[in-house]
Amino acid sequence: MPLLEACNVTKMFGELTALNQVSLTVGEHEVHGLIGPNGSGKSTLLKCIAGAESPTAGTIFFAGHDITEKPPEERARVGINIKFQITSVIPSLSVYDNVLLSLQAQSPLTSLIWSRTRQALHFRIMETLEHFRLAERMDECAGVLSHGEQELVEIAMALAPEPKLLLLDEPTAGMNLEERRITAELLRPIKDRCSVVIVEHDLDFIRDICDVLTVLDQGNVLDGGTVEEIQASKRVQEVYLARV
């Protein structure tokens, strides 16, 4: 059984068809790349999976359960975490507290009130921060970090709670080359821990970490397959690769 199965998902914004009967299957420990020109519906698809948008038609199964009608918090609780295209760290909180905020989200309210999980989570926070080379900056307000660093904090926040499925929308946008290289290095081993759907424009980056690709164009699935297959695909070359 695949971990995620989106079946014939259609999303209309008024007259505009952002997604037209899109199907996507993601297996356990698979890194699935989602590529396509701007406006092709990549972000919308991720939002439908995370619960930020509800599909006009179609069904989404996660680990065999229909989650199409579930609110975002319940999807997070079964193991779907997302990093949106637009960075949204909490600017007034420290980097450390941002990660804590994400890690403690599923603790019961009573243990939050008595700060009971604080001690136990400290180790995991530090581990995450060190892993993402953010430990030195942990006491700074997240809002003062560079755009690339904020992206890293957000990836750390999405990954720290050990989701089953990680959705990353353009994680390297706004990063410099060095940050990009670090991010690829950090993301490569995570397929041992979870499955990933990643939207990305950087083709080297995609070749580096993706197992499977799905290509979207104007809300339709243009093609799907391994990186090699997609690179060889005539249809994709005509519509997409030619333009990049």
Add this chain to the structure above:
Amino acid sequence: MGWTVFVTRVLILSLLALSFDLVWGFAGILSFGQALFFGGAGYAVALMARDLGVSSAFLALPAAALVRLAFSLLIAALVLLGRRLASMIFVALGTLTGAYAGDRLARSWYYLGGQNGIPSISPLRAGSYELVEGVAFYYLAFGSLVIVYLICRFLVRSQFGLALAGMRDQETRVAFFGYRVQHLKTLVFALAGAIAGLAGGLYAFHEGFVWPNMLGVVLSTQIVLYALFGGVGTLVGAVIGVVVIEHVSFILSDRFPEVWPIILGVVLLLVIMFQPKGLVGLLVSERERAGSFGRRPR
């Protein structure tokens, strides 16, 4: 009017402002209904004293807080808990309407004493001791304020407070971490309702009577403005707001009874426009406002 009586009144209003700061400054719920909880609890203890003969501090004040807790849970269920998150404007209008309706109801219902309210409530008792206005009541109000402040501070500095801070800044985002935003909001709203209820119970016994203004839109708005003036999101700011405005009013309204309300209005407007963090914004840094949550292990 005696100084002790005046200060006691300010302390009780500070409790009310604290309850507003908790809902707006920490949970991002724009509640114009805090006076409804305040006055509602006042009426509840007045009726208990009049019809049931209950005026023991150990019964009446917890009852006031509990009645409000239940009542605010009910309101929360109506305005906060939908499948979709209620918008801020919906909550503000909903609570404002509630305060208005409470005021009208109290004015027109004979059982509640109509326009005159419920006069001569028997004094609050602790055992055989009668707490009337004066030093003992002052200590009761002061002690209540300190305890409530400490409880609130404990709460907003806990991991729960961190969740609130995240929710206040990025309400839609935190749901994607797995926070049940409506539960967080409901809990804070109910707690604030209980605090407003405690304040209302104290106020009713302190004044010895209750009347419809205690429930209405004017008091609700006044509390919102005082808290904004002092600075929301810090707890202490709300208290500062009430203490400063009430004291200045006390002195100036005697001397300039006609122009004082106009001056007050203008000053409030200027502060809210040009110093949106309120008076405490001048004293406390942004970092301190964000604070820390739960003691970090070394």
